[in-house]
Structure formats: C-alpha cells, structure tokens
Amino acid sequence: MSKKLQIALLFGGNSSEHDVSKRSAHNIYDALNKDKYDVSLFMFTKDGILLNNEYSQRIFDGEPEDTVVKDAYSKMDLTQPLAPIMALNELKTIDFFYPVIHGNLGEDGTIQGLFKLLNKPYVGSNIAASAMAFDKDLTKKILTEAGIRNTPYVLLTPENRADYSWGKIEEKLGDLVFIKPAKQGSSVGIHRVTNADEYEAALDDAFKYDFKVLAEQGVANPQEVEISILGNEHPIASKLGAVRVPAGDPFYDYENKFVDASGVVFELPVKLPQYLTDEITDMALKAYKALGMKGMARIDFLVDENNVPYLGEPNTLPGFTNISLYPQMWEVSGISYSELIDRLIELGLEEFKRNSQITYDFKELGTERVGKKKFN
Numbered sequence: 001m002s003k004k005l006q007i008a009l010l011f012g013g014n015s016s017e018h019d020v021s022k023r024s025a026h027n028i029y030d031a032l033n034k035d036k037y038d039v040s041l042f043m044f045t046k047d048g049i050l051l052n053n054e055y056s057q058r059i060f061d062g063e064p065e066d067t068v069v070k071d072a073y074s075k076m077d078l079t080q081p082l083a084p085i086m087a088l089n090e091l092k093t094i095d096f097f098y099p100v101i102h103g104n105l106g107e108d109g110t111i112q113g114l115f116k117l118l119n120k121p122y123v124g125s126n127i128a129a130s131a132m133a134f135d136k137d138l139t140k141k142i143l144t145e146a147g148i149r150n151t152p153y154v155l156l157t158p159e160n161r162a163d164y165s166w167g168k169i170e171e172k173l174g175d176l177v178f179i180k181p182a183k184q185g186s187s188v189g190i191h192r193v194t195n196a197d198e199y200e201a202a203l204d205d206a207f208k209y210d211f212k213v214l215a216e217q218g219v220a221n222p223q224e225v226e227i228s229i230l231g232n233e234h235p236i237a238s239k240l241g242a243v244r245v246p247a248g249d250p251f252y253d254y255e256n257k258f259v260d261a262s263g264v265v266f267e268l269p270v271k272l273p274q275y276l277t278d279e280i281t282d283m284a285l286k287a288y289k290a291l292g293m294k295g296m297a298r299i300d301f302l303v304d305e306n307n308v309p310y311l312g313e314p315n316t317l318p319g320f321t322n323i324s325l326y327p328q329m330w331e332v333s334g335i336s337y338s339e340l341i342d343r344l345i346e347l348g349l350e351e352f353k354r355n356s357q358i359t360y361d362f363k364e365l366g367t368e369r370v371g372k373k374k375f376n
Contacts, residue, residue: 004038005345006095008088010050010111012043015103016188024320025100026060027327031337037345040094042087045069048105049078052087085114096345097122099317103185107317108134121352123344125316129292133314136214137182139291143311146290148283150311151302153216155182158207166196169215176218179203181210185315192218219310222302225270227284228318228329229297230343232351235288237281238329242270266325268332273307280309287311295347298326 009032011025012018025041032039041056051059055072059065076083088094097115099106099122109131115122125133132138143150154172156164169177179202181189189209191202199215206213224245228238244265272280284299291314298318302310318326330340 004036006091006093007032007037007039007098007345008042008091008094008096009039009098009100010042010044010106011056011100012045013101013103013105014044014046014048015101015105015185017102017185018046020319020321021100021102021106022059023322024102024324027320027322027337028098028100028341029060031341033338033342036342040091044101044105045072049073049076049084050087052090088118094118094120096120096348098345099123100320102317102319103188104183107185107315108183121348123317123348124295125291125293125297126351129294130316133291133293133297133316134185135183135212136180136313137212139313140214142290143287146286148287148290148311149309151217151219153214156203156213156215157211161203161207164215166199169199173215173217176220178214178216178218179206180214180216181206182212182214184209219302219304221305225272225280225301225303225309226325226329227280227299227301228326228333229284229288229293229299230295230330230335230340230347232294232347232354235285235293237285238333238335239269240272240277240280241325241329241332242267243325264323266323266328268325268328272303276303276307276309283309283311287314294351295344296326298329 009025009029011021013021022043029039029041040053041060042053043051043056043059045051051069051072055068058068076086080086097120099111101107101111105111107130109127112122112125112127112130116127124130132142137155140150140153152173154164154169175194177193177199179191179193179199184190189206191198191205193199193202203213224243226241226243229235230238244267245263280301283301287299288297293314293316296316296318298315300312300315302312304310318324320327327337327340331337335343
C-alpha cells in the first residue's frame with residue numbers, strides 16, 4: 001500500500017471572506033479521499049494567526065470561534081516574530097498544502113510566498129499570477145494588452161480623487177458606473193452608482209478597503225456568465241453557468257452570493273448561442289494563460305444585450321461552498337467533486353516538479369575590484 005499524502009488544509013484568514021472560506025474547507029475536507037490523504041487542519045484567525053490542528057478541528061466541529069481563539073491565544077506567545085505561522089511546527093511532515101483561503105492573504109500571493117519559502121507543493125497559482133489576478137487594475141491592464149475585451153475604467157487613488165468629479169467620470173464612462181476596490185473580492189466595497197451623491201459615498205466606502213479604486217463602465221442589463229478552468233500549461237474549460245439574481249437586485253452582491261441565495265437562479269449549463277459559448281471559452285482560456293494562472297480559476301463574464309461578452313475578473317481560489325459554481329460547473333461537465341479535488345492535487349504536484357527543474361547559477365565574486373571614480 002502506498003504512503004498517504006500528508007495534506008495541510010489551510011482556511012479562514014483575515015479577510016471579509018473568512019466565513020466563506022470555512023464553508024469551502026468543510027466541503028473540500030469531506031471530498032478528500034481519506035484512503036489516499038492524511039489531512040491536518042490549520043485555520044488562520046481574523047487576526048492572521050495560524051491555529052494548530054487541535055484548535056482548528058474544534059472550530060471545524062462547531063465550537064464558537066471566538067471562544068476557541070481566545071483559548072489558543074492564551075497559550076501562545078504572540079510577541080514571537082514567527083507567531084503567525086508557528087503552528088506549522090507541530091507537523092513533522094507536510095507533503096502538500098491545500099489553501100482554501102479566499103480574498104486577502106490567500107489569493108493575493110501572500111500564502112503562496114510562504115509555500116515557496118517552505119519549498120512545498122500546493123494547489124493553485126504561483127505568487128505572481130495570484131497577485132496580478134487579485135488586483136483588478138493589473139488584471140485589466142494585462143487583459144487589454146492580450147486583446148481580451150473588458151470594460152473601460154478609470155483608476156482612482158486618494159491622490160487623484162479630486163481630479164475626477166462625477167461629471168468627468170460620467171463623460172468618460174457614461175451614467176452607469178461601478179465603484180470597486182482594486183484588491184477585494186466578493187462584492188465587498190462595490191457600489192453601483194448613477195449620480196454624484198452615490199459616486200462620492202461609494203468612493204468613501206471603497207477607499208476603506210484599498211488605496212486603488214476602479215470606476216468601471218457599467219453594462220446595462222447584463223447576463224452574468226461564469227466558466228471554470230482547470231490545468232497548468234494545457235488548461236481545459238468547463239461548460240458555462242449563468243447566474244440570475246432576483247428582479248430588483250442591482251447586481252450579484254455579497255448577500256446573494258453567500259448569505260441568502262434563495263432567490264438566485266443558477267442555470268447549469270447555460271444555453272447560449274454556440275458562437276457566444278465559443279467566444280467566452282476562448283477568452284477565458286486566453287486570459288488564464290496571459291495571467292500565468294495554474295491549477296484552477298473561475299472566470300466571470302458580463303454579456304450585454306447584444307450578446308457581447310466582457311471579461312469581469314478571475315478568481316484563483318474560487319469558493320467550494322454549496323452554492324459555489326466552480327465545482328458545480330465541473331459536475332455538469334463530467335468531473336465529480338472528489339475527482340476534481342484529486343486533479344487539483346495532481347496539478348499542484350506536477351507544477352512543483354516542473355519548477356524544481358529550474359536551476360540557479362551561484363558564481364563567486366572573488367576579490368572586489370572597483371574602477372576609478374571621477375566626479376565632475
């Protein structure tokens with residue numbers, strides 16, 4: 001019998017998607033084949049401190065998080081510089097990291113940097129791809145350079161905010177605009193604005209979450225379409241899914257994504273004209289490669305009234321909750337939940353092996369010789 005792979009399942013985090021991550025982790029844990037994997041749990045608290053398997057398991061099993069965290073902190077020396085990750089010391093062997101951390105810390109390249117430092121394989125994109133895909137401004141710049149259609153926008157900062165009144169924004173982008181923090185997910189800090197008062201209030205809120213804010217041209221009456229991508233150098237695409245929010249809801253916001261999806265209709269797979277399906281699939285695969293993503297991504301699109309698709313944003317660690325579309329789109333495409341998890345682990349191991357072939361040349365400098373300096 002082959003040795004089981006020792007997997008560290010990381011979840012939680014100091015982002016607005018902390019509880020979403022906990023739900024995703026439960027589903028992934030249940031889907032992991034325990035005959036193939038030994039799974040240890042590690043939860044990042046809302047303060048960004050990693051709890052060991054014992055405390056993480058207690059929260060996983062339903063104990064109040066605040067109570068468990070208080071107990072854990074009382075036994076930790078939080079003044080230690082490595083306190084946020086000291087919990088990893090308890091495992092003698094970690095073969096593979098499976099991050100289920102949405103938003104800050106998990107999708108922005110931070111946790112991927114830790115994995116690289118520890119020289120361990122993991123699920124998902126590397127540092128650079130994660131950071132670029134998490135930043136809506138950088139994503140749009142790369143998409144535009146690659147010739148992938150996305151909506152026009154203006155980048156706002158605290159330094160240039162005064163230069164962009166609502167009148168100027170309306171002149172550039174029209175009278176329907178979305179305000180979005182550049183580095184946030186799941187509709188946090190996002191506002192639909194149509195006038196000056198809404199615009200100023202939206203900026204006040206968005207700048208709480210980031211120093212870069214996008215004013216993005218709105219798409220009137222859009223159809224929200226999503227696609228799942230799986231793979232490394234040769235990614236494959238799932239069938240498409242559509243999200244239809246209740247009439248009267250301005251857009252697919254945090255509430256109907258994660259809190260109450262009872263009024264949301266998920267069409268899986270969605271029936272679109274073949275040319276449109278092909279165009280969205282091609283745009284998604286092209287974006288996946290342009291951003292250098294690996295393992296997986298869910299890529300969101302807006303389709304306007306004339307069936308013109310605009311790439312919205314990629315998600316490098318998409319949700320795995322009961323209402324998350326990433327695994328559901330693979331289910332309708334013929335890949336079961338458990339098989340999907342196995343494939344993601346295999347892809348992480350393959351990417352690690354591929355990167356291990358890269359060599360570094362360390363050349364000794366010898367005695368330093370400095371040329372003459374001439375100052376005029």
